[in-house]
Amino acid sequence: MKFLHFKNPIVKVLLYLLLIAGAVVMIFPLYTGVLTSFLGPETISSYPPKLFPVEFRWQNYIDASRQAPLLRFILNSFIQSGGVMIMQLITASLAAFAFAFLPFKGKNIAFLVFLSTMMIPWESTIIPNYLFIQKIGWTDTYQGLISPFMATAFGTFLLRQFFMSIPKDLYDAAKMDGCSNVRFLTSILLPLARPALGTLAVYSFLQTYNQYLWPLLITNSTNMRTVQIGITMLQVFEREQWQIVMAGVVTIMIPTLFLFFAANRQLIRGLTAGAIKG
Known part of the structure; x- marks a missing residue:
């Protein structure tokens, strides 16, 4: 041994x-x-x-930038990924705070039901989501790209685990001093949860940036295409000229690499924080 x-x-x-x-x-x-x-x-x-x-x-x-509007595709992906990231930070913070600090009947059962949605394949809900987005007239729009991903069970679980590592006495002391739940969340809890928030921000941004199936289904015009869909235009136009295709792939990959390297330490800290107590 x-x-x-x-x-x-x-x-x-x-x-x-x-x-x-x-x-x-x-x-x-x-x-x-x-x-x-x-x-x-x-x-x-x-x-x-x-x-x-x-x-x-x-x-x-x-040549790659001439064959396809790569900068437009990157802009669309940044708008979609940024919108999803902001909305997930808001909804996950509110839900995690409720599950971690607010007492109500059936909280644990509700949390388990909430987590069980992570086991539902996204492909099984994509058609109902598309029919709903189509019915309200949001196809080929940014809100159509963003709205189905505004809530996240993983992000709620991540933040809830981090919030559970914060002493409950801190919440009780704040309530005794007359601090409201909203003020405690925004002024005390969220500043302490910056590692977890940073992790969720990077994760949600990169996951949305790499989406293929939903943008392919919801967008029709070239101006609304995202990078994963738009890059296929190079292969269609250039066919076997793989140097052009790879030049486009490298171009759309650069922003995510910068984001990952800039937030790598924050990502690791957030994933390990609160991993013991839960």
Whole structure:
């Protein structure tokens, strides 16, 4: 058993080799995508394939932006993702506060029912959602893209677990001093929950940014397409010119990479905070 202890140098080396191998497997597709985006049409079809940069053809990015309005697609995705993120932060904060601090009959049962919605596949509700959005005339609009995702069971669970880690005495003391529930939530609780809020914000933004099926169903015009739908226009127009397609993929991937690297530490802190008590 001592041989398997983490402090054993051999175990450390094997562990780091395993982590390095996993990192290479995860990064290699991203690396090849960026590399392909800079290759010319003759180089990309050469054999054996190039594993290191041999040219930097920036014209691919210019051609990609001409074939499809990528900046418009990115703007649409940012509007949709930002709207979903803000609404989920609001609704999840209110629901989590109620489940964590407000006493009412059947609270635990209601919370379990709320969590059970996470097991319902989104594909099973997409047609009813589409029929409702179509009936109220919200197809091909930003509100149609945003409204079905304004509430989140995962976000409520995440914030509720964090709120449960905050001493109940803090809430009781605030109530004795005449603090209302709204003021306690906005002035005391939410500032303490910034790691969890940051985690939910990043998670909801990235999840919405990568949506494909719902934007494909709800949008009809090119001006309302999001990045995951609009990028297919490059493949249709350019067909086998994969350097153009990969240039477009890299372009729409850059904003999410910046967001992830900027909020990576906050994301980890939020996911681990409140994980013990619940």
